[in-house]
Each structure stands twice: as C-alpha cells, then as structure tokens.
Amino acid sequence: MRKKIIAGNWKMNMTPSQAVALCAELKDLVKNDDVDVVYCVPAIDIVPVVNALKGTNVKVGAENMYFEEKGAYTGEISAAMLKDAGVEYVIIGHSERRDYFKEDDALLNKKVKKAIEAGLTPILCCGETLEQREMGITMDWIRMQIKSDLAGVAAADVAKLVIAYEPIWAIGTGKTATTAQAEEVCGGIRACIEEIYDKATADAVRIQYGGSVNAGNAAELFAEKDIDGGLVGGASLKADFGKIVCYNK
Numbered sequence: 001m002r003k004k005i006i007a008g009n010w011k012m013n014m015t016p017s018q019a020v021a022l023c024a025e026l027k028d029l030v031k032n033d034d035v036d037v038v039y040c041v042p043a044i045d046i047v048p049v050v051n052a053l054k055g056t057n058v059k060v061g062a063e064n065m066y067f068e069e070k071g072a073y074t075g076e077i078s079a080a081m082l083k084d085a086g087v088e089y090v091i092i093g094h095s096e097r098r099d100y101f102k103e104d105d106a107l108l109n110k111k112v113k114k115a116i117e118a119g120l121t122p123i124l125c126c127g128e129t130l131e132q133r134e135m136g137i138t139m140d141w142i143r144m145q146i147k148s149d150l151a152g153v154a155a156a157d158v159a160k161l162v163i164a165y166e167p168i169w170a171i172g173t174g175k176t177a178t179t180a181q182a183e184e185v186c187g188g189i190r191a192c193i194e195e196i197y198d199k200a201t202a203d204a205v206r207i208q209y210g211g212s213v214n215a216g217n218a219a220e221l222f223a224e225k226d227i228d229g230g231l232v233g234g235a236s237l238k239a240d241f242g243k244i245v246c247y248n249k
C-alpha cells in the first residue's frame with residue numbers, strides 16, 4: 001500500500017514572515033497521519049519554515065536545486081545546502097522551470113541523480129501542453145520525459161521517488177483534468193516505470209496529480225488507484241489546503 005503524499009508548491013509566493021504566518025495558520029488544519037504532507041517553498045523561506053514546522057507532521061521541500069556539488073554557480077543552491085537546512089524533498093522539472101527557464105531533460109536527469117545522491121526525494125514533474133493533448137501524443141511525450149529524466153537511475157531509487165503528473169493546461173487555470181484523464185496518465189506513467197524497471201518498482205513509486213487541485217475535487221482524484229496524492233499550487237496558500245490534506249476525513 002502506497003501512502004498518499006500531498007505537497008503544496010508555493011511557487012514565488014510568501015516572504016519569509018508571510019511564510020511563518022502561513023505555517024502557523026495551517027498548523028492544526030493539516031494534521032492527517034494517513035498522508036505525508038510537504039510544503040515546497042521558495043529558497044529564502046526554507047530556514048524559517050523548517051523552524052516553524054518543528055514538531056509538526058509537515059516536511060519541507062525545495063522548488064528547485066542545481067546539480068553541481070559546489071563552486072562558482074552564482075545564484076544557485078546545491079543539494080547539500082538543502083539537505084543541511086532540513087529539506088527532505090525537492091521539486092525537479094516543474095513545467096514553469098522547463099518553460100520559463102529552459103530546463104531540458106538532460107539537465108533534469110543530472111538534478112534527479114544529484115538529489116538522490118544527497119539523500120533528498122525528488123518530486124519529478126512531467127506533463128503535456130494542450131496542443132500535445134489535442135494531437136493525441138500525451139502519453140508518448142510523458143514517456144519520453146520520464147525515460148530521459150530517469151536515465152541511469154537505479155530501481156531502488158525510483159521506488160522511493162515521487163512523480164507528479166501536471167498537465168500544463170490545467171496549471172493555475174482552474175481547469176482540472178477530469179478524474180479519468182488524470183488516472184489514465186498516472187496509470188500510464190506507472191506502466192512506463194514497470195516497462196523500464198519492474199512491477200515492484202512500479203507498485204512502489206508514488207505518482208501525484210497536479211493542476212487546479214482544490215478542496216472540492218481532491219477526494220475524487222485521490223480515490224483513483226494510480227493517483228497517490230497531489231501537488232497543489234494556488235490552493236496550498238490558504239486554509240483550503242487543510243481540506244485537501246484531510247480529503248479522507
């Protein structure tokens with residue numbers, strides 16, 4: 001049985017003081033032992049959020065990292081820095097990074113490997129554009145992303161990984177994929193993992209859905225057999241996130 005994992009992706013929101021206030025506001029609302037709860041926060045919020053969440057059930061994730069060990073990479077943050085600051089998860093390959101910051105699969109593969117080496121759990125994102133969906137190449141595209149991003153990653157590490165399926169057309173648009181569309185692709189990702197690795201690895205890997213998840217649609221999405229939780233943008237910044245985390249209560 002895979003434990004559900006529900007993560008907030010705060011994106012470029014919340015100053016450090018706002019971040020601490022949000023942690024306090026959500027503290028009692030996000031208690032659910034059935035679920036792993038993660039806040040993926042801007043780099044500058046990591047230290048105050050780690051401190052604010054001490055003694056709670058919530059883990060901290062980063063939204064990005066660089067793959068090099070250390071050195072002259074002005075503005076970047078290493079996996080070791082994240083780990084030392086108390087971070088456990090790191091989002092890799094969010095569509096906003098792929099699109100606005102031109103991160104490609106070769107780079108993301110290096111980031112995935114470095115995160116694992118440092119003892120962080122990657123939340124590896126994949127997803128198609130509306131054009132790709134309309135052309136009928138959704139699954140081909142996502143299989144290509146998964147195969148490239150995980151090239152050379154061992155089965156034992158993939159089993160511990162989180163993959164987030166985020167259709168780009170559903171992000172921040174209020175347009176959620178239907179439960180059937182989300183389940184179809186999450187199931188397709190699991191089949192892809194079984195094909196590259198084996199059934200045990202495919203059964204273990206956790207696959208989230210992301211894209212306009214809210215308090216009203218979370219329970220239906222998370223009831224699907226291949227959807228192991230969600231990666232939540234806008235709704236993670238308000239009290240509604242508590243309802244999403246407690247979707248089964």
Ligand code: 13P
Nearest residue numbers: 009171172211212233234
């Ligand atoms: P929204 O929940 O705001 O659509 O964002 C989804 C997302 O990109 C999470 O990573």
